Amino acid sequence: MATALAVQTRPMHTAPRMAAIAASRAAIARPADATGPDAALERIGVLLPVRRGRTVVTQGDPADYVYRVMKGALRAVKLLGDGRRHVADFLLPGDFIGLTDVRDYGHSIEAVEDAVLQRYPRRSFDAVLQADPRIGRHFLSFVCNELSAAQERLLLLGRKSAMERLAAFLVAMADQGSKPAGTKDGCALAMTRIDIADYLGLTVETVSRLMSQLRSRGIIDLPRPQDVIFLDRTALEELSDGAGEEMH
Amino acid sequence: MATALAVQTRPMHTAPRMAAIAASRAAIARPADATGPDAALERIGVLLPVRRGRTVVTQGDPADYVYRVMKGALRAVKLLGDGRRHVADFLLPGDFIGLTDVRDYGHSIEAVEDAVLQRYPRRSFDAVLQADPRIGRHFLSFVCNELSAAQERLLLLGRKSAMERLAAFLVAMADQGSKPAGTKDGCALAMTRIDIADYLGLTVETVSRLMSQLRSRGIIDLPRPQDVIFLDRTALEELSDGAGEEMH
DNA sequence: CGCTATGTTGACCCGCGTCAATGACCGTGG
DNA sequence: CCACGGTCATTGACGCGGGTCAACATAGCG
Numbered sequence: 308m309a310t311a312l313a314v315q316t317r318p319m320h321t322a323p324r325m326a327a328i329a330a331s332r333a334a335i336a337r338p339a340d341a342t343g344p345d346a347a348l349e350r351i352g353v354l355l356p357v358r359r360g361r362t363v364v365t366q367g368d369p370a371d372y373v374y375r376v377m378k379g380a381l382r383a384v385k386l387l388g389d390g391r392r393h394v395a396d397f398l399l400p401g402d403f404i405g406l407t408d409v410r411d412y413g414h415s416i417e418a419v420e421d422a423v424l425q426r427y428p429r430r431s432f433d434a435v436l437q438a439d440p441r442i443g444r445h446f447l448s449f450v451c452n453e454l455s456a457a458q459e460r461l462l463l464l465g466r467k468s469a470m471e472r473l474a475a476f477l478v479a480m481a482d483q484g485s486k487p488a489g490t491k492d493g494c495a496l497a498m499t500r501i502d503i504a505d506y507l508g509l510t511v512e513t514v515s516r517l518m519s520q521l522r523s524r525g526i527i528d529l530p531r532p533q534d535v536i537f538l539d540r541t542a543l544e545e546l547s548d549g550a551g552e553e554m555h
Numbered sequence: 556m557a558t559a560l561a562v563q564t565r566p567m568h569t570a571p572r573m574a575a576i577a578a579s580r581a582a583i584a585r586p587a588d589a590t591g592p593d594a595a596l597e598r599i600g601v602l603l604p605v606r607r608g609r610t611v612v613t614q615g616d617p618a619d620y621v622y623r624v625m626k627g628a629l630r631a632v633k634l635l636g637d638g639r640r641h642v643a644d645f646l647l648p649g650d651f652i653g654l655t656d657v658r659d660y661g662h663s664i665e666a667v668e669d670a671v672l673q674r675y676p677r678r679s680f681d682a683v684l685q686a687d688p689r690i691g692r693h694f695l696s697f698v699c700n701e702l703s704a705a706q707e708r709l710l711l712l713g714r715k716s717a718m719e720r721l722a723a724f725l726v727a728m729a730d731q732g733s734k735p736a737g738t739k740d741g742c743a744l745a746m747t748r749i750d751i752a753d754y755l756g757l758t759v760e761t762v763s764r765l766m767s768q769l770r771s772r773g774i775i776d777l778p779r780p781q782d783v784i785f786l787d788r789t790a791l792e793e794l795s796d797g798a799g800e801e802m803h
Numbered sequence: 804c805g806c807t808a809t810g811t812t813g814a815c816c817c818g819c820g821t822c823a824a825t826g827a828c829c830g831t832g833g
Numbered sequence: 834c835c836a837c838g839g840t841c842a843t844t845g846a847c848g849c850g851g852g853t854c855a856a857c858a859t860a861g862c863g
Binding site: 747748749759760762763764766767780 | 808809810811812
Binding site for chain 1: 635
């Protein structure tokens with residue numbers, strides 16, 4: 308999905324410290340590619356295993372490192388003072404957890420399941436960007452895709468019903484990788500219902516009820532809570548559109 | 556699914572968590588500066604006046620141009636097939652439109668009021684980026700800030716009440732420039748209630764009712780629908796936090 | 804001048820949140 | 834091995850915030 312981005316300039320004298328950010332999933336297993344960021348980054352990175360439930364970075368802490376997800380799944384969480392919780396994103400292999408030209412992390416990052424990260428000191432990361440402008444272009448492209456995805460999510464949170472959100476979520480999860488063992492179509496959800504609810508702007512109860520409803524309507528099967536098997540993907544996709552294709 | 560992130564929070568007390576609207580406007584009228592993007596872009600751009608209500612680009616059209624807002628205000632709109640409407644962002648002087656590596660525009664861009672844009676052919680724009688890596692780094696920084704703002708807006712749409720959204724919106728609009736003539740604090744709203752509602756994920760009626768409620772509580776004054784005068788900014792800011800500061 | 808877009812307000816209602824109870828699963832310790 | 838406590842998921846009963854529908858006022862504009 309394309310996106311018209313609105314980007315704002317600011318006076319040049321506040322020179323931005325370069326940094327990395329969020330990137331769309333980049334090919335991790337790709338063979339060494341001198342033009343991509345992979346080769347250059349590998350040299351400055353350290354592998355870091357993370358156990359399920361552990362917090363990698365905390366919202367508000369100084370952003371001294373950039374991370375890249377190699378394996379597993381994590382969540383980016385924001386909290387409000389009264390306990391409300393928002394999952395800004397789920398991070399999967401290839402994603403970057405990083406920084407911008409700002410000093411502090413904007414979210415806490417927690418492991419949804421056991422994960423492996425690669426960690427780059429920010430200084431080194433900046434140096435790599437500095438050394439090769441082409442890498443900067445790659446990241447610009449990545450971040451633009453991130454922004455585009457975030458804006459689709461704004462539409463979802465701002466204008467879609469609970470069922471539309473959940474159906475879209477399930478389809479997206481299925482399209483992006485892990486499926487329940489030995490099934491043709493579906494998704495294996497590493498995260499809990501609470502995480503899903505906080506990601507979709509709903510409550511656990513609503514997510515749970517909608518899952519049950521999808522099952523009773525014969526659209527999905529739920530052998531276990533975390534395994535969703537699609538019995539009727541077309542129906543799911545229609546539900547995610549509100550049964551009306553996006554209009555241009 | 557989207558992915559990644561880890562961007563920051565805004566320089567805080569000003570315009571807390573309001574999206575892309577806030578932040579420093581670009582120094583458009585600034586004298587030529589050889590190190591910034593302004594000088595290089597000026598040479599390839601053409602001035603383009605746009606009347607209120609006119610559509611500059613249409614969602615789904617090929618993204619052949621990049622625009623920069625020089626004057627006025629525009630909105631980035633997405634539509635769903637059943638008529639639901641979502642305003643992804645308001646674009647103000649200094650903002651860029653169409654900055655993406657994707658082929659098509661993801662939103663329609665319409666003028667909220669008479670505006671002036673500068674238009675750059677994408678080819679030329681890319682060439683400028685190519686020619687000077689520093690400009691690319693500036694844009695990387697800009698897009699990161701955009702992404703960060705979008706993620707604040709995700710929190711707003713996903714987890715905040717109608718009043719919190721409106722209060723945050725008003726404060727952000729006030730912090731970002733135009734005030735009603737001859738007042739100390741407040742904001743002049745170029746957009747309609749419908750635009751505000753579609754931006755905040757609400758309905759016109761709700762926005763209107765909340766405005767009236769703020770007035771009857773003595774927090775704002777509304778001499779005209781589009782002029783909001785702050786009688787008690789502190790109260791507004793507390794409302795925008797849900798009366799509980801963001802927790803880290 | 805009407806005509807249409809916009810804003811405000813009221814009455815009603817429904818989707819989803821809230822509160823509560825129950826059961827399944829899981830890791831831990833006796 | 835089972836007992837036990839904690840987390841997670843599901844389901845029901847109920848209520849409210851905000852959406853829907855409708856009426857009316859106001860303002861810009863041809």
